[in-house]
Amino acid sequence: MIKFTESKISAHHNYLVNDLLTPGFVVGDPNSSDAFYFWADLVLPGESTPHISARIMDEKGDLLLELNGSQMGENPGKCDYHPLQGGFKIFRRPNEPLLEVLTQNFPRGHMTRIKARLFDEKGDLRVEPLGESIQVHGEAKLVLDAPFTPSAR
Amino acid sequence: MNIVVCIKQVPDEPTIRIDRQRMTIIREGVKSIINPLDYVALEASLALRSRQGGEVTVLTMGPPQSEEALREAMAIGADRAILLTHPAFAGADTLATSHVLASAISKLEPFPDLVLCGMQTIDSDTGHVGPQIAEELGIPQVCGVNEIILEEDFLMVKRLSDGFLETLHVDLPALLAVTHELSSVRHLPFGALEVAFSEREVTQWGLEDLNLREEEVGFRGSATQVWKLQSPPPRREGDLVTGSPQTLVDHLIRKLEALSILDEEDGHE
Amino acid sequence: MGTNNALNGVWVFGDYRNYFQNRVTLQLIAKGKELAEKRNTKVTALLLGEQVQQYAMEYVAHGADVVIAAEHPDLKEYQVEAYCALVAQWVEAFQPEVFLAGATSFGREFFPRLAKRLGTGLSADCVALEVDPKTGLLLQTTPAFGGELLAEVVTPNHRPQMATVHPGVFQERPHNPEAVGRILYPDFNVLPQSRVRLIRSRRQQIRKVNLEEAPVVIVGGRGLGSKAQFERLFELAQLLEGEVGATRPVIRAGWAEEDRLLGQTGKSVKPKLLISIGTSGALQYTTGIQGAEIIIAINRDPHAPIFRMADLGLAGDASAILPLLLEALRKRI
Numbered sequence: 001m002i003k004f005t006e007s008k009i010s011a012h013h014n015y016l017v018n019d020l021l022t023p024g025f026v027v028g029d030p031n032s033s034d035a036f037y038f039w040a041d042l043v044l045p046g047e048s049t050p051h052i053s054a055r056i057m058d059e060k061g062d063l064l065l066e067l068n069g070s071q072m073g074e075n076p077g078k079c080d081y082h083p084l085q086g087g088f089k090i091f092r093r094p095n096e097p098l099l100e101v102l103t104q105n106f107p108r109g110h111m112t113r114i115k116a117r118l119f120d121e122k123g124d125l126r127v128e129p130l131g132e133s134i135q136v137h138g139e140a141k142l143v144l145d146a147p148f149t150p151s152a153r
Numbered sequence: 154m155n156i157v158v159c160i161k162q163v164p165d166e167p168t169i170r171i172d173r174q175r176m177t178i179i180r181e182g183v184k185s186i187i188n189p190l191d192y193v194a195l196e197a198s199l200a201l202r203s204r205q206g207g208e209v210t211v212l213t214m215g216p217p218q219s220e221e222a223l224r225e226a227m228a229i230g231a232d233r234a235i236l237l238t239h240p241a242f243a244g245a246d247t248l249a250t251s252h253v254l255a256s257a258i259s260k261l262e263p264f265p266d267l268v269l270c271g272m273q274t275i276d277s278d279t280g281h282v283g284p285q286i287a288e289e290l291g292i293p294q295v296c297g298v299n300e301i302i303l304e305e306d307f308l309m310v311k312r313l314s315d316g317f318l319e320t321l322h323v324d325l326p327a328l329l330a331v332t333h334e335l336s337s338v339r340h341l342p343f344g345a346l347e348v349a350f351s352e353r354e355v356t357q358w359g360l361e362d363l364n365l366r367e368e369e370v371g372f373r374g375s376a377t378q379v380w381k382l383q384s385p386p387p388r389r390e391g392d393l394v395t396g397s398p399q400t401l402v403d404h405l406i407r408k409l410e411a412l413s414i415l416d417e418e419d420g421h422e
Numbered sequence: 423m424g425t426n427n428a429l430n431g432v433w434v435f436g437d438y439r440n441y442f443q444n445r446v447t448l449q450l451i452a453k454g455k456e457l458a459e460k461r462n463t464k465v466t467a468l469l470l471g472e473q474v475q476q477y478a479m480e481y482v483a484h485g486a487d488v489v490i491a492a493e494h495p496d497l498k499e500y501q502v503e504a505y506c507a508l509v510a511q512w513v514e515a516f517q518p519e520v521f522l523a524g525a526t527s528f529g530r531e532f533f534p535r536l537a538k539r540l541g542t543g544l545s546a547d548c549v550a551l552e553v554d555p556k557t558g559l560l561l562q563t564t565p566a567f568g569g570e571l572l573a574e575v576v577t578p579n580h581r582p583q584m585a586t587v588h589p590g591v592f593q594e595r596p597h598n599p600e601a602v603g604r605i606l607y608p609d610f611n612v613l614p615q616s617r618v619r620l621i622r623s624r625r626q627q628i629r630k631v632n633l634e635e636a637p638v639v640i641v642g643g644r645g646l647g648s649k650a651q652f653e654r655l656f657e658l659a660q661l662l663e664g665e666v667g668a669t670r671p672v673i674r675a676g677w678a679e680e681d682r683l684l685g686q687t688g689k690s691v692k693p694k695l696l697i698s699i700g701t702s703g704a705l706q707y708t709t710g711i712q713g714a715e716i717i718i719a720i721n722r723d724p725h726a727p728i729f730r731m732a733d734l735g736l737a738g739d740a741s742a743i744l745p746l747l748l749e750a751l752r753k754r755i
Contacts, residue, residue, distance in 0.1 A: 001515065002511065002512065002515040002516075002608050002609070003608070003609040004490075004606045004607055004608040004609060005606070005607045005609075006604060006605070006606050006607075007604075007605050007607070008602055008603070008604060008605065009478055009479060009482055009489060009602070009603050009604070009605040010479070010482070010601075010602050011479055011480075011482045011483030011597070011598060011599050011600065011601040011602070011603075012479075012483075012599040012600070014475070014479065016475070019607070020605065020607055021475055021478065021479075021605060023602065045599035045600055106476040106479070106480075107442075108480065108483065108597055108599070109476060109479040109480065109483070109599075111475055111476065111479070171567060171570045171571060178567055189674070246543060247534065247544070248537070248538065248541070248542075248543060248544075251538060273687075276567065277566075278546070278547070278565070278569075278686075278706060279534075279545075279546035279547070280530050280531070280534070280546070281534035281537075281544060281546060282534075283534075284502075284531050284532075284534040284535040284538070285534050285535065285537070285538040287535065288506075288534075288535045288538040288539055289538060292617075293502075293503060293616075293617035293618045294502065294531065294535065294618075295531075295618055296527075296530070296531035297527060297531070309621070313527070313626060313680075314527040314528060315439055315440055315444070315526050315527045315528060316440060316443075316625060316626050317439075317623045317624070317625060317626065318623070318624050318625075318626050319620060319622070319623045320620075320621045320622040320623075321618055321619065321620055321621060322618070322619040322621050323617070323618050324617040324618070327617070327618075330531075333674060375543070376541070376542050376543030376577050376579070376580040377543035377544070377545060377562075377575050377576065377577050378575065378576055378577075378578060379566075379573045379574070379575055380561075380574045380575065380576050381573070381574040382566060382571050382572070382573050382574075383571065383572050383574070384571060384572070384727075385571070385572050385705060385708075385727065385730065386730070387730035387731075388712065388730060388731045389717065389730070389731055389732055389733050391717075391729070391732045391733040391734050391735055392734055392735065393724060393729055393735040393736075393737060394734070394735065394736050394737065395724065395737045395738070396738070397738075398738055398739065398742040398743045398746050399746055401720075401736040401737075401738045401743055402743055402746040402747045402750055404734070404736065405718065405734070405736060405747060406747075406750055406751075406754075408718065408734050409662075409695075412694070412695060412716060414638065414662060414694075414695060415751075415754055415755075416754075
């Protein structure tokens, strides 16, 4: 028998996570009111930019930043947002990269690479760099079949 | 360097005619030749031998008359010839053919440094037998070789593959399937053909010599079978025009006008 | 229908080198889908290499239900032995019933070795593939006897049933950005050093012979008789704003360079007009031209197979026809 890892793959857009392609993924629980989460939503045909929402903490478990649909929300950590060609990069002061999201365009498809080092409310490392992309730890749904609908907060 | 060259006796192209009623080749009047690319492989082996020394053995699997091809190969310069022939070998696909050839090569003492064959044959054209022999012998292969450069105990070869000109390092022993660019003209030494047919010896090996069973060879040892042979169906319902050259040209010009490749009156399209 | 059921259907080897000129994998996925539907199963595409994600997405967009992908820097260059070792493992694990590959240079040396390793049958350069309604077997139609006839071949007792197909025989399905498929990443071991190592690779210079884009193609065969006759085709091509192609016997005779070769081991073209002169019509050649909109053939022999492929046939001597044709065209253009 052969051991293998399985995922889904969309013709249009995929994220690279844990060394595999996926149309969308979630780490943690976006429904929570104050816990860590990182949510990369499906990008549908017609769109080409990813939708990233997250609540990110520092190593001590204190809230750094909230992202909603790739836009900055609450920012107690005073992080800097820099738009990039094909994505964006967020720096923690002082000058320490926190999160980078870059979308590569193929002739008829797109792939988003994420680089990040993210902690949750307990100070545990939940997302860290792995090669070209990231490795996630803890509670996560690595394959989203449909755009994720968070319950009303 | 000991080299084995696998050759095949094939019908000479312009003389192939088909009996479309019985769906077979008309055998009368058909001239047989060494497959052109195998001839190239043979020339290459002799060139390598003249630089490195060693022995060139030619091998073929076929009916008894294939021996002619082997004798011709010896006249050109091969040191040794082996005919693999047995009624059970008939009807073989490339799987069974490569099994017989590889079994024979395995029997050779010492095991060859290099196995050469032509990229494809003019009659069956699959190009499969070379790689399948290499797989059975457990040796690496390179197909489409158009240049061979001898090094200490490996080879450098060049070939064109899907639009890329590649230079490759190949560990020996290996199998190379060659293309016509490797060719150089070699003339038959005067009287050599006569000597090859009258004095030289051709070794003959059959089923038992190769330690093979009937189920492994020929039709029984094949994985593919031909269910049906047919003439290619007409793909287009075109008119066939006959007549004088001028008539034909007029017809063609009218067709080019109809296609708007030419204007109906004088002038550029 | 469990997870593994779909993986034992129709497999297509992903040959992605020269991706935008070489559409054969997409064509085979389309045909594979048709065959799979008749066998109530799915299409799986295989990818080995480095950074192959975009091809995985393309294959799904064009109809693959599943992709099996092995990514590793050591797999970056196409290589026969390493690919054979991995693919054979997967075939043994999942037991597909059909396995197709394009008859590219690589396919033609990789697939036979793989078939031998698996102890199964392989037919080359198929011009048609169908499922036999009675037996469910794959009917593989290939050229036989130097291309004069078609043989229908089957692999009754061995699996998978393997076949290579020349680019241009089948048609790909349109790109569908809404498609979603499964992707499997098998665990595999770091491969031992290859016994054939690529030292240098460079693209063959694309000279001015751009047959694939020419709206008019004039092809010369051995029936023209001599290199001098063949070379008259260049003026004809120039007058019609086209390009000159050749058959394998012409290349072998040294009348034209390999770049001009049309057919199974050469180029496939789909011009608006193709004029085939002095060619008998062997299948190895005609598979390269069957996509042309209009084919006009000139051959001395009224029974030459080329006439079965032509929209207009002229049975006559090319050496007499050509000068008259050139004269008539010079006056017009």
